[in-house]
Amino acid sequence: xxxxxxxxxxxxxxxxxxxxxxxxxxxxxxxxxxxxxxxxxxxxxxxxxxxxxxxxxxxxxxxxxxxxxxxxxxxxxxxxxxxxxxxxxxxxxxxxxxxxxxxxxxxxxxxxxxxxxxxxxxxxxxxxxxxxxxxxxxxxxxxxxxxxxxxxxxxxxxxxxxxxxxxxxxxxxxxxxxxxxxxxxxxxxxxxxxxxxxxxxxxxxxxxxxxxxxxxxxxxxxxxxxxxxxxxxxxxxxxxxxxxx
Numbered sequence: 335x336x337x338x339x340x341x342x343x344x345x346x347x348x349x350x351x352x353x354x355x356x357x358x359x360x361x362x363x364x365x366x367x368x369x370x371x372x373x374x375x376x377x378x379x380x381x382x383x384x385x386x387x388x389x390x391x392x393x394x395x396x397x398x399x400x401x402x403x404x405x406x407x408x409x410x411x412x413x414x415x416x417x418x419x420x421x422x423x424x425x426x427x428x429x430x431x432x433x434x435x436x437x438x439x440x441x442x443x444x445x446x447x448x449x450x451x452x453x454x455x456x457x458x459x460x461x462x463x464x465x466x467x468x469x470x471x472x473x474x475x476x477x478x479x480x481x482x483x484x485x486x487x488x489x490x491x492x493x494x495x496x497x498x499x500x501x502x503x504x505x506x507x508x509x510x511x512x513x514x515x516x517x518x519x520x521x522x523x524x525x526x527x528x529x530x531x532x533x534x535x536x537x538x539x540x541x542x543x544x545x546x547x548x549x550x551x552x553x554x555x556x557x558x559x560x561x562x563x564x565x566x567x568x569x570x571x572x573x574x575x576x577x578x579x
Contacts (some may be wrong), residue, residue: 344526345548348463348579349498349516351532352474352481355552355572356456357488362449363391369445374438379423389419402475402506402537412439412477447483452490453554455572460493462576471496473516473530475506475537496520507534508541517545531575539566550578 353359364387370376371383380386394415400406406414417435424431463470472494474481478501485491498516500506505515513530517523525546532538533552542549549566556570560578567578 344524345468345529345579346522346527347469347471347520347529349471349473349528349530349542349547351530351534351538351552352472352484353476354453354533354554355531355538356453356460356472356490357484358451358453361451362446362484365449365451366442366445370438370442373441373445376420379420386419390415393418402508404506404509408477408501412436415439416442443477443480447480448487449484450488452488453572457490457493459572459575460490463579464493466579468579469495469520469522471498471516471520473498473507473512473532473538475500477501507537508544510541510545513541513545513547529579542566550575 350356367387367390368383371380371386376386377383380389397406397411397415401408401411413432413435416438417431420435420438421431460470470493472481472485474497476484476499478499481499481501482497485494485497496516496519498512498519500512503512503515505512507513513528517525517528520528522528526548528542528545529548529550530538530542531550531552532542533554535551539549539551543565551563551566551568552572553568553570556568558570560574561568569575569578
């Protein structure tokens with residue numbers, strides 16, 4: 335954080351990224367992808383479910399990187415993450431491929447929204463922050479139709495005061511406009527009253543720093559005590575938030 339410290343005297347809002355910071359997106363997504371593989375008979379394209387998941391995840395990551403840079407639209411991402419990984423094995427017409435890709439995406443998001451696995455320490459961190467009387471917000475680049483359902487499925491609705499989604503305003507992290515919008519919705523215009531916790535240094539942390547917020551980079555699984563960098567703190571587990579805040 336600024337000056338290697340958390341401005342606890344002025345801190346009022348703790349903002350947390352949703353996927354792979356609070357909710358274990360990777361684990362939940364893989365469950366949903368396995369269910370999708372069975373439900374939509376994807377063995378006709380991939381004889382091994384693990385191969386299907388590997389191909390999807392590689393393609394999906396590339397598309398999300400482009401989406402976060404505002405290079406592609408949400409609709410392009412949603413259809414292309416499915417279409418691209420089955421196109422080589424597809425033997426029907428292009429319209430049918432598009433229709434199938436949309437159906438796969440719809441079913442996948444529905445299955446994903448039902449999963450409940452949290453990142454280790456997430457619930458305890460939220461309870462601690464609530465006990466310290468901080469306001470808790472979620473700031474996510476995820477899709478509106480599924481993020482609220484994921485929060486509800488994971489039993490987190492009552493632990494979060496405000497949810498800000500890029501999908502609702504057409505601006506993705508790290509664009510500082512979404513951070514400014516979050517401050518406006520929170521009714522708290524002082525950047526030093528806000529801190530962002532997230533697992534993506536290029537979106538969560540870069541955007542928070544640009545907006546003048548404090549920033550905690552959740553480098554999941556990194557061993558050791560929190561590391562103080564010039565503009566942010568790096569942690570390896572969510573339990574470290576308790577010692578920082």
